[in-house]
Amino acid sequence: MEKPNPFEVALRQLDECARILKLDPSVHAMLRLPMREFHVSLPVRMDNGEMRVFQGFRVQYNDARGPTKGGIRFHPDETIDTVRALAAWMTWKCAVMEIPLGGAKGGVICNPKELSTGELERLSRIYIDRIWRYIGPEADVPAPDVYTTPQIMAWMMDEYSKRCGSNQFGVITGKPLAVGGSAGRDEATGRGGLYVIRRAANDLRLDLRRATVAVQGFGNAGFALANLIRGSHGSRVVAISDSKGGIYNEYGLEPWAVAEHKAATGSVVEFPNSRPVSNEDLLELNVDILVVAALENVITEDNAPRIRAKIVAELANGPTTPEADAVLYRNGMVVLPDILCNAGGVTVSYFEMVQNAYMYYWDESAVQQRLDKKMTEAYLSVLDAARKYSVNMRQAAYAVAVERVVEAMKTRGWV
Secondary structure, rough: OOOOOHHHHHHHHHHHHHHHHHOOHHHHHHHOOEEEEEEEEEEEEOOOOOOEEEEEEEEEOOOOOEEEEEEEEOOOOHHHHHHHHHHHHHHHHHHOOOOEEEEEEEEEEEOOHOOOOOOOOOOHHHHHHHHHHHOOOOEEEEEEEEOOOHHHHHHHHHHHHHOOEEEEEEEHHOOHHHOOOOOOOHHHHHHHHHHHHHHHHHHOOOOOOEEEEEEOOOOOOHHHHHHHHHHHOOOOEEEEOOOOOEEEOOOOHHHHHHHHHHHHHHHOOOOOOEEEHHHHHHHOOOOOEEEOOOOOEEEEEOHHHHHOOOOEEEEEOEEHHHHHHHHHHOOOOOEEEEHOOOHHHHHHHHHHHHHHHHHHOOOHHHHHHHHHHHHHHHHHHHHHHHHOOOEEEEHHHHHHHHHHHHHHHOOOOOO
């Protein structure tokens, strides 16, 4: 079955929010389109001497609340509509978290697994060469995303600094500590998700010490959450998957050991003392908490009736379609939506921007304390909206976010 267009999904979510809030049609129309977007060609000299031209994008969706913010993906299946959707979701995410930023996103159509280190560096630098006039600490601040790393962010920051003629650490977040990165950034998305899960579990009277967890997607965020929920709460992580397949053990898996196995073999598949499970079957396991930490549109109208978790935690962007949302809500499941659950990453990126601006850096415990406070406040604001409007948590998160963006637009005289 063909997967839905992610931007169409994002717009349908916005349309539903507009109905709930009774938005003025002209305001609604403004929110349905990105403010600006860039399409760039990226010629890169390959190691064999061949010149290849890659295609890149940057979408700045809305900056009513402040400079835009959003990651850059390197992915072979990247599309402009995916980038538009992610930029929209980042707009709502920053607003839900009460961060003074707008939303943006970038992407390059490539397979970084097939590129050498030198080719990857040249691609990263030419991307910044093409867009550097339109980004900056007071305009648009990129960050890492799927298949981009702190090292790639360092190359991009360095290229931008060369163009400006001075060090500009604040142009990029997610950097290594040696060049202005923030303590706690590596695990921020997973840790932020854990803080939200902890609050939701408390509301459901679910004891995390006895909870079972399945994690679809074992990248940075999926590993961090699995490792933290196992290590700090004693939850039993029974299933883990990546793009090549999954593993299951009803008695529990140690995430750090699975991560070591993946580093050595390239996948979680064939981890000792586990049995295989597909990505599709993992979603339908009888667990307390299902963590979706891969890509868009993995929970659909087709498989939603078979999802059995009490809590669905969205560490990925856009993993659940609107039709699936309705099914899960009807079946009594709590979906912690992406624009809330995975917002720990952008929140600590914002902290990194603040630290870069002041040239004063916090220790990791201070970052974690501030992140806990922001995630908890955001969860409670969304929960209040869910009760106020009698809607699910995603609709409530959108209501909180869109109201804040519209307030800024009205205050600035845009509408």
